[in-house]
Amino acid sequence: MTFTKSLLPLAALLLASACTIGPKYHRPDVATELTYKELGNWRPARPADPGHGPWWLVYHDGVLNQLEPQVVVSNQSLKASEAAYRQAIAAVQEAQASFFPTVTGDASAQRSRKGGAETSLYSAAADASWVPDLWGRVRQTVESQKATAEASADDLAAATLSLQGTLAIDYFELRGADQQKRLLEAEVVDDKRSLKIATNQYKAGIVAKSDVDQAQAQLDSVRAQALNVGVQRAALEHAIAVLIGKPPASFALKPAGDLAEPPVIPPGVPSGLLERRPDVASAERHVAAANAQIGVAETAYFPDLTLSASEGFASTALSKLISAPSNVWSLGADLAGTIFDGGLRAAQVRSARAAYDQQVALYRQSALTAFQQVEDDLAALRIQEQEDRVQAQALKASKEATRIVNNQYLNGTVAYTSVLVAQVQEHGNALADLAVRQSRYVSSVQLIEALGGGWNGELAGPIPTVKLRK
Secondary structure, eight states: OHHHHHHHHHHHHHHHHOOOOSOOOOOOOOOOOSSOGGGTTOOOSSBOOOOSSOGGGGGOOHHHHHHHHHHHHHOHHHHHHHHHHHHHHHHHHHHHGGGSOEEEEEEEEEEEEETTEEEEEEEEEEEEEEOOOSSSHHHHHHHHHHHHHHHHHHHHHHHHHHHHHHHHHHHHHHHHHHHHHHHHHHHHHHHHHHHHHHHHHHHTTSSOHHHHHHHHHHHHHHHHHHHHHHHHHHHHHHHHHHHTTOOGGGOOOOOOOOOOOOOBOOOOOHHHHHHHOHHHHHHHHHHHHHHHHHHHHHGGGSOEEEEEEEEEEEESSGGGSSSGGGEEEEEEEEEEOOSOOTTHHHHHHHHHHHHHHHHHHHHHHHHHHHHHHHHHHHHHHHHHHHHHHHHHHHHHHHHHHHHHHHHHHHTTSSOHHHHHHHHHHHHHHHHHHHHHHHHHHHHHHHHHHHTTTTOOSOOSSOOOOOOOOO
């Protein structure tokens, strides 16, 4: 077609001479230290590095290994984040469409009557228009949309990690509830035995009726606590069901074994955290997108060149429509720019630069928050490990105290109140020991989350790219 032959060489020339307006992007600096403060002289023994991928494997729990992959497959909140990512990908493709001309076509047939004469008119035409990216406006827009899409991919990874971490915490708390119930049930057995002893001694006239009442009250109190644990366990089981996208009514978890020593996670170095945290990576991509928007705003100072072309056929006879005498065509170019806008473009550039500064501050703040979370979890794990050792010693001592006081009571040398006090202390220390162990599991999951889990910076999908000749 005539206009195509004329337009293509000009297009190639314009593409070759195009330039890009706007600042070149450099990732903002973030102050980091060589090591974490709370790590100090504490060096975890037998570290279990979650590496990349399924980080929950470090816990060596078969049930958890089955539950975690279901979050990605069935969780509805995650599906919403994935849909947002696909929208961002479509926005990139939409921006890339501006690199190419717009071509439209139309055909028409008309018949009219004037006076006694009837006439017909047939036409078929194709129109093309193109705004060459002389100043890089389209390029900068595409780069901004690509960075936004990459941020959306990072957001998807962050949402996945958060939900997987929540599932792990709920699971370990459920296992803690199971262990707490077993402790309480064992305490019920001991209290029943104490009640029987007190009852027998009362019948023998050795002790007062108050000993029997105190034993009965202790037994009923522990029974009530055991029942109350069921409320917490049910809520945790329901929460896990929703996390894996299942109705709570169709999901159940059998009680599992006791919580063993949790794995210790090596934190690495602070500088590596910026590469491992998807939320920090997302904040950095928003900085890149804002930087590109500065260039988009600055291109408004330069005029736009619009190339247009049209070719078609028009005839009063349909049989002669597609013929040389019926051919019509046109070529045109339009150069348009704003001469005066009352400071609008300058304000838009200032706004874009302010938006960039805002994203830089948010990025640096997200990095500081990430460092804080790692430091918090390291401190928690270090202190809880010490607390666990001390609490275990307290539990051992309270068990021995209960044994001694029970023997003294059977020999008639102490009152039942002494037995009751010893049992309450042992019971409290057992539950406190379990609570510390459970807290260590929660802190270890939170540390893995704070370190970015198994995320390795890969996108949730490919970002489409249009390559242009220089």
